[in-house]
Amino acid sequence: MRLKLTRDLIRDELITRVQDLSGQSLLQCYQCGKCSAGCPVVHEMDIVPSEVIRLLQLGQLDEALDSKTIWICASCLQCASRCPKGVEFSSICDALRQIVLRKRMATPRVDADDVSAIMVSDAPQMGVVGALRKLNG
Amino acid sequence: MERRIGVFVCHCGSNIAGVVDVKRVAEELRKYPGVAYSTDYTYMCSDPGQNLVKDAIKKHDLTGVIVAACSPTLHETTFRRAGRAAGVNPYQVEIANIREHCSWVHQGEKEAATEKATRIIKTMVEKAVLDEALDPIAVPMTHRALVVGAGISGIQAALDIANAGYEVIVVEKDPSIGGHMAQLSETFPTLDCSQCIMTPKMVEVSQHPKIKLMTYSEIDDVSGYVGSFKVKIRKKAAYVDRDTCNGCGLCMEKCPAKTPSEFDEGLADRKAIYTPFPQAVPNKPVIDAEHCTYFLKDGKCGICQKICPVDAVDFEQKDEIIEEEVGAIIVATGYDLYPIENMGEYGGGKYEDVITSLQFERMLSASGPTGGEVLRPSDGEVPNEVVFLTCCGSRDPELHMPYCSKVCCMYLTKHAMLYKHKVHDGQAYVFYMDVRTAGKGYEEFYTRAAEEDDVLYVRGKVSKIFEEDGKVMVWGVDTLTGKKVEIAADLVVLGLATVPNVAAKELANKLKIHTDEWGFLAEAHPKLRPVESLSPGFYLAGAAQGPKDIPEAVAQASGAASKVADLFAEEEYHREPIIAVINDDTCAGCKVCVSVCPYDAAEFIEEDGVARIQEAICEGCGACIAACPSGSAQQRNLTDEQLYRMVSAALEG
Known part of the structure; x- marks a missing residue:
């Protein structure tokens, strides 16, 4: 082409x-x-x-x-x-x-409300912020 | 008299010493007959190196010197000067080339290279022991220069020489001076209006008291030599007495015959009686007999003659040959574009909307055929998408020219930028292989085109152009993504290769100066003598020597002019004495030398019945020496005996 x-x-x-x-x-x-x-x-x-x-x-x-x-x-x-x-x-x-x-995308892939306390404690903070930035509009 | 030769072996850093065992060579030579002193040094051409030579001459009472080093084209003069300063005749100082002829070509063969270097130097010793002390030949100097071609290079050279106080004759084949630069719209990277910076210089040439301007004239013949060339200039029949003509222009208005204008690159017509453009210098017309009704139809017409208020039109005018004597000649014959018809895959010469870069220049020019508007030749519409192609015929060793034309990247960038300045919502594309912006302010100019004028540069060469639905379809590739691309363009501009002016080759033959295989004039040395020809008295300026932009052409022209002023600073010119000489006692008067001499330097003296070489003309080419059946013609310091001894030394062992 x-x-x-x-x-x-x-x-x-x-x-x-x-x-x-x-x-x-x-x-x-x-x-x-x-x-x-x-x-x-x-x-x-x-x-x-x-x-x-x-x-x-x-x-x-x-x-x-x-x-x-x-x-x-x-x-x-x-x-x-x-x-x-x-x-x-x-x-x-x-x-x-x-x-x-x-x-x-009509809805965000990651909802801030879904980020559980456990996830916050287990996952690096930078990673969570990154995921929110990347995957949300 | 006993000859005492000194041998000086140069290391040239590691250039020679890295391959040749220089110590052993110097030792070996010390034992050779005729050699009184032999040594080696890191850089013989440096100040301490030269002093070493001078001191040795005095200390060891040397009568001749051999410097075993690089090619004589580089430092022969250097060491001859050093020799003279220490009391040795310069023509008894010789160079043995053990770099280009030995170390450079025998890397990794140390033993053999050392042996060869020794042999090369011994060969030169054999020459040196028979070298005579010679003096340069003084010839009178005519302090008047000839400049051939009056584009920006010729104009600059002429003005510089004239301002140095010497007379200049400027010969231009066209009816007006100005060359290609007068055709240009604006110039990179400053976007100065070309005409605005060019025309004042044109006027200055025409009014300078030291400059004799001969337009519509060509060089017919050149004889003689540096200092006193005899030049025959053909003043072509203009059929207008240009001294009487007052330049009113009435004739051009009324002339009924039209033909495509060369100045407007065929985008508009001119009359048969014409000046190339309104700001022409001189602003007086000529009649182009090939398109004039009077000449084509046997005297029918003659309107110009009838209406000329000062009776300047003269259909009986003939070519006139004018003879001039000059001391130096600057060749500034300029360039042409590679023929567009040669670009078959781009539809060159076939599609109306595929045009040359000079045609686009004329379109951009406020005084051009479209009044500065960019319009498609086919329908006069403003093009919305314009494609510019670099390297059309350049950098194509298989099909076209192998060299880079140097100016196309920049002028196409300028074209794309000026197009955007005129058509604000238009899109310009430039196809390129590399964008070459080597010049002051050039990279910035290119960046400005790409970033501020949204010119899209596409890396790749266009392969095919064809017409479809009123568009010019361009098929190329973006090699950065590897994707094939297609653009439905309204107009395509070809950045055609720069080639030497079509008449330059013939002129170079007349002048007996060298050109390269493409017809560009050859300089004496690519780095150290870039404005001189190898033939003494000839200098080069501008695109005739190779593709060049305006600043470079002007710089070279000023360089050539300063070389001429340098030459003219002396009352006499001193020529090399290494020329032929004929032995009166053995010459049989057969005249073979007279018939073979390409410079007409050998003449037959009737009363003595022998031939003689005119010192001021002989170039030392050796043709007569090879031809002379009795061996009476000999080259000074390169006699048969010297050659025999040199060959024996070279073949020894």
Whole structure:
């Protein structure tokens, strides 16, 4: 299948929304790949972080939203600390997750009320907060 | 007189010493007949190295010097100067090349390389023992320069030489000076208007008291040598007396014959009597006989002649040959675009909406055929999606040109940016293999295009372009994702390769200067003599030497001009004395030398019945020496006897 590049796709409203939510400029990324090369969880991802950004630059929002990568990103910020153009991939992932959750899911996957006292005591606090952020709109 | 040769073996850091056992070589040479002193040193070309040579000359009373080091093209002059400073004639200082000819090509063969280095130096000792003391030949200097081509490079070179106080003749084949730069809209990375920075320089050339401007003229023939070239310039028949013409333009208004304008890259028509553009210098028209009704239809028409208020039109005018004498020549013949028709897979020359980068420049230009509006040639509509392709014919060793044309990445970035400035909701795409932005402010310019003007850069080469439903379909790939992409574009702009001007090759042959295999003028040394030709007295400026942007072309032109000013600073020019000489006693007067000499330096003296070499012209090529049946023609310091001895030394053992 040939990807059809068009002005309308590239300027899709939701892609603009990704930039607004994340505070990142997608066009600022010049595709050096340093984020992908240094990511500690990249082996679990289906596409590398720089490719997620590339898909968004090409106006291929659905493919980016469908990737496992955006759920694997642990927001460790290693990529952001090394990016030569100051792009924060984790923020872009945050934005993409929010779009998925708000658009595609009527109810949140994790309800704060369901987080039992036991779970709070057993699970690392960071992990619970992370799960709430990631999986809830 | 006893010859006392000194041998100085250079380590060149580890370049030579890493392969060749330099100590052993120096020791070996110490024993060789004729050698009075032999030593080695880390960097012979350094100050202490040169002092070592000078001191040894004095201390050991040396009559000749051999420096065993790198190629003579690098440091022969250095050591000849050092020799002269210590009292040895420069032509008795020789270089034995044991780097390029030995250590570099025999890495890992230490023993054999050491033996070879020894042999190379012995060979030079055999030459040196018979070297005569020579003096450079002084020839008179004509303090007037010729500049061929009046684009930005030629203009800059001419102005610099003229401002240094020397006369300059500028020859331009087109009716106006200005070259390609006059066609450009705005220039990267500052977006200066090209015309605004160019036209004042054009006017300055035309008004400079030291510059003689000859437009619509070509070089017919060049003879002579540095210091006194004789140049025949063909002033092409303009059919307009351009001295009488007052440039009113009435003729151009009334002329009924039209043909596509070269200046507007075929996007608009011009008349048969024309100036290329309104700001032309000189702003006086010429008649293009190939398209003029008067010439095509046997004298029918002649409207221009009838209405010319100053009777300047002259259909009887003929080409005129003007002879000039100059001391130096700067060649600034510029570039052309690789023919668009050669890009078959992109529909070059076939689809109206696939255009060249220079056509797009004209479209962007406020004084261009569209008044600065970007419009599709096919229907005059504003294009919403425009695709720019880099490397059209460049970096393609299989099908087109192998080299990088250097300027396309930047001018296509500029094109995409200017398009966005004019069509705010338009989308520009640039297909690239690498974006090369090596220049001051260039990377920032590219970043600005990508980030602020939303130009989408797609990494990959487009493979196919075809028309479909009024669109130009572009098939490429985004190698960053590995996805095939398709764009339904309204307009496609090809960043075609930069090639030498079509007439440059022929001119280079006339001037007897070297070009590379693509026809770009060859510099004397790629790093250390980038503005000189190997032929003395010829200098290079601008894109004629290789693809170049404006700042680089201007810098090279100023460099060439300063070389000319340097040459003109002396009253005489000193030529190499390593040339042919004929022995009167043995010359039989057969004239073979006269017939083979490519420089017309060998002449026959009737009253003496012998041939003679004119010192000021001979280039020392050796053609006459090889041809002379009696061995009367000999090269100074490279005589038959020297050659025999050198060959024997080289083959010894």
